[in-house]
Amino acid sequence: MATTHGETQLDNEHFRVIKWTIEPGGVIDMHTHEYEYVVVPLVTASMHVVQADGQELVAQLVEGVSYTRPAGSRHRVENRGATDTIVFVEVEKKPGA
Structure with missing residues (x-):
């Protein structure tokens, strides 16, 4: 079974940083981002x-x-590939940062 894993690397008053790993067939369920955020891909993939x-x-x-x-983005993320694992770091900017 495909797995998805979010590893919180930092969570303070300014930023929340999560490293996401989505194996082939994996999904990050529907969610809403509270804060504006940046995605830093660690792989080249779709x-x-x-x-x-x-x-x-x-x-x-x-x-x-x-x-x-932007903040308020609501979506589900899917890795529909058969072989490539998707890995990225998500950096959320908290208010006042």
Whole structure:
């Protein structure tokens, strides 16, 4: 069975940093981001993002090329690949940071 693992690396008054590992077939269930955040991919791969309204997009991750999303983003993340594990670090900026 595919696994998904989130490892909290830092959580203080300014930032929350989580390293995510999503094996082939793995999913991060539907969730809402409380804070603006940056994603730092540690691999080059494709991941599917399903928005709360059902819209889907394919995020093309490039190792070391970061991107940002606003607070309030609600979605599910899926690794639909058969062989590649998706790994990224998510950095959430807390209010006042």
